[in-house]
Amino acid sequence: MDIAVIGSNNVDLISYITRMPSEGETIEAPDFQLGCGGKGANQAVAASKLGSEVLMVTRVGNDLFADNTIANFKEHGIDDQYILKTDATSGVAPIFVDQQSRNSIIIVKGANALLSPEDLENAREDIAKCKLIVLQLEINLETVYAAIEMGKELGIPVLLNPAPAAPELSLERVKSVDFIVPNETELSLISGMPVDTLEDISNAAAVLLDAGIKNVIVTLGARGVLWVTASGEKLIEGIAVDAKDTTGAGDAFIGCFSHFWVSSGDIAESLRLANYYAGDSVTRQGTQKSYATGEDFRERFG
Numbered sequence: 122m123d124i125a126v127i128g129s130n131n132v133d134l135i136s137y138i139t140r141m142p143s144e145g146e147t148i149e150a151p152d153f154q155l156g157c158g159g160k161g162a163n164q165a166v167a168a169s170k171l172g173s174e175v176l177m178v179t180r181v182g183n184d185l186f187a188d189n190t191i192a193n194f195k196e197h198g199i200d201d202q203y204i205l206k207t208d209a210t211s212g213v214a215p216i217f218v219d220q221q222s223r224n225s226i227i228i229v230k231g232a233n234a235l236l237s238p239e240d241l242e243n244a245r246e247d248i249a250k251c252k253l254i255v256l257q258l259e260i261n262l263e264t265v266y267a268a269i270e271m272g273k274e275l276g277i278p279v280l281l282n283p284a285p286a287a288p289e290l291s292l293e294r295v296k297s298v299d300f301i302v303p304n305e306t307e308l309s310l311i312s313g314m315p316v317d318t319l320e321d322i323s324n325a326a327a328v329l330l331d332a333g334i335k336n337v338i339v340t341l342g343a344r345g346v347l348w349v350t351a352s353g354e355k356l357i358e359g360i361a362v363d364a365k366d367t368t369g370a371g372d373a374f375i376g377c378f379s380h381f382w383v384s385s386g387d388i389a390e391s392l393r394l395a396n397y398y399a400g401d402s403v404t405r406q407g408t409q410k411s412y413a414t415g416e417d418f419r420e421r422f423g
């Protein structure tokens with residue numbers, strides 16, 4: 122096993138709209154798609170499409186979405202022994218994407234909220250075989266903290282994507298992670314600092330470094346990525362693309378970074394490739410569907 126993704130899965134209900142509805146208004150969407158999503162699942166699928174062996178620890182509900190989600194994990198070759206059936210609804214995410222590719226997303230956590238520290242204990246033996254633990258915040262925070270502790274105990278590096286932005290996240294309890302990968306909004310919330318300029322972003326990242334986190338990797342949308350460590354910072358500029366749908370770009374980035382970092386240990390090169398991979402994904406509609414396979418990615422970017 123290469124990567125343990127401990128996190129969420131959702132069914133994305135994506136409406137493509139001409140403009141955002143205002144309060145109390147009903148509008149017609151010209152197009153609709155149902156897709157498998159959830160930050161954990163997206164990141165697992167991106168890494169797996171690139172060739173990593175991924176162990177997914179997650180909870181699905183007992184409804185019609187669960188079988189579809191399990192089938193999707195299997196189709197992508199993701200280890201399914203810890204995809205746990207739960208007496209609850211599955212996680213669902215109604216998503217609106219407008220013609221300027223702006224999106225609004227509602228998350229119904231459902232079974233995701235029930236993934237527990239005990240579930241991780243049950244999977245400990247297999248998590249211990251992985252080279253990286255990847256976490257996001259669409260599950261219970263206590264489970265996230267337990268996974269970070271488990272990583273420390275097992276000597277496995279941990280990557281935390283602190284998304285979606287969670288005001289109640291304790292920096293103190295996540296300070297041992299090796300990589301934190303926030304977008305600007307999430308960085309501002311965790312650091313309590315403004316992020317209006319690149320200098321602001323560096324200063325905000327410094328708060329996380331001071332807490333003890335080794336690598337702060339801030340995704341900046343079309344502008345690319347800023348990697349900040351105690352010894353300096355590096356801006357990796359976004360690639361110029363015709364963006365159609367940026368939903369799931371951050372997850373593509375994390376799945377790809379995890380894949381290449383696990384196979385090479387080279388952070389700079391893995392960031393460069395992940396920036397290309399995520400940039401490429403926004404040129405196509407959908408989340409997991411928009412992620413290139415290893416073969417397609419090599420063909421496009423050499």
Ligand code: ADP
Nearest residue numbers: 304340341342343345359364370371396399400
């Ligand atoms: P999130 O989706 O989590 O908010 P970002 O919007 O920061 O994350 O996007 C993640 C990464 O995807 C960026 O760091 C960049 O590499 C790539 N990306 C996103 N939007 C674009 C775009 N319009 N053009 C090129 N690359 C993009």
